[in-house]
Amino acid sequence: MIKIFRTNYPFYYDVKKAAIISVLVFILSTGFSYAFEPFEVNYKELKYSYLITSVIHSIVSLIVFMFSVILLTLFRDKKRDWQVYNEFSFLVIVLILIGIGQFLIRDLIYLKEDNWSFRYLFEEIRNTLLVGSLLMFIITSINIERLKSIYRNRSKLLNLDLNKDVNSNETISIKTKVKIDDFNLTMNDFIYAKSDKNYVEIFTVGGKMIKRMSIKSLEDQLEMFDYIFRSHRSFLINLNKIQKVKGNTQGYKLSLISCEDEILVSRGMIAKFEEELRKLKK
Known part of the structure; x- marks a missing residue:
């Protein structure tokens, strides 16, 4: 109950x-x-x-x-x-x-x-x-x-459209609020990022990083990659890392490769998520 x-x-x-x-x-x-x-x-x-x-x-x-x-x-x-x-x-x-x-x-x-x-x-x-x-x-x-x-x-x-063979070895320099904390992010390793107040937890194939920055700042710096998607106010995900899409009353929960957590797609982003996922898999 x-x-x-x-x-x-x-x-x-x-x-x-x-x-x-x-x-x-x-x-x-x-x-x-x-x-x-x-x-x-x-x-x-x-x-x-x-x-x-x-x-x-x-x-x-x-x-x-x-x-x-x-x-x-x-x-x-x-x-x-x-x-x-x-x-x-x-x-x-x-x-x-x-x-x-x-x-x-x-x-x-x-x-x-x-x-x-x-x-x-x-x-x-x-x-x-x-x-x-x-x-x-x-x-x-x-x-x-x-x-x-x-x-x-x-x-x-949506699960029928998933394609796990899309890779990108491109590396991009990410700027944070603290210059000495700036870092390079290999896009093929990036799984998702989660907002945590004034910090962002960045999950990659190699592990987790915690950086002092907003998730909006990270989103803006990755905007040139069409497979990076803001699924929720707290989550930024790599669409290529989706392993399974689950339906619930609010919309979708996502299982990502090498990730134990389920990521939410907020109700207001459902239509955009479906559109971007289908566009990416064409």
């Missing part, structure tokens, strides 16, 4: 995508409430028809969700990967806020004098969590398996 919750998960919550999701949530929640009536309804207490009441509840859900997404995009740490537990935690908070929102509009839709009791606050939050959590778990689980299937199938096609 811990492994599942630590699985990387696509971050969907930019405002444009959130607007689309909000419309879907509005349609699904209205349809679900109206079709199944998951909780007992006393029609005599309603100011409007049950359909209109369901629509009002769904509008509240839409507004709360959009407001939560805007706050999330403003304050989320973009340097950290979004994982399944982040997804669940965010959605649980959203459901609690929706429950509070449903409580605050009770006077608008119910003909009752005690709408502001703590009992109704608890009921609104509880009911929202019960229904929302069920839908959240089902949708998220299906989406995880859908994404795995998509990227596994695409990774199989």
Whole structure:
């Protein structure tokens, strides 16, 4: 279970995508409430028809969700990967806020004098969590398996294109922040580089070097080589050293020659990675 919750998960919550999701949530929640009536309804207490009441509840859900997404995009740490537990935690908070929102509009839709009791606050939050959590778990689980299937199938096609016979004996002089630490890099030996704060770990066939420089500086100095690719904000890789491409929910993980670590391809770089790999193997 811990492994599942630590699985990387696509971050969907930019405002444009959130607007689309909000419309879907509005349609699904209205349809679900109206079709199944998951909780007992006393029609005599309603100011409007049950359909209109369901629509009002769904509008509240839409507004709360959009407001939560805007706050999330403003304050989320973009340097950290979004994982399944982040997804669940965010959605649980959203459901609690929706429950509070449903409580605050009770006077608008119910003909009752005690709408502001703590009992109704608890009921609104509880009911929202019960229904929302069920839908959240089902949708998220299906989406995880859908994404795995998509990227596994695409990774199989990419693996067919891998060619390990491409070599380059060219050596290039690399400049660091400390002149005496400058070094020569033989491109055929270079496997990948990993950012580590103010340093870069450079992995080669002969071992590992740690240099005081940014990974962006290294990338710029190697830009003339079309097989050098920035797969992730923390990784710069030699496409010729890819041994296997694996698909996961976020996209791809790469196994490189003479390398125990699996290298990530960030979601935003997937299309570019596929394009560069296919271009290189033509």
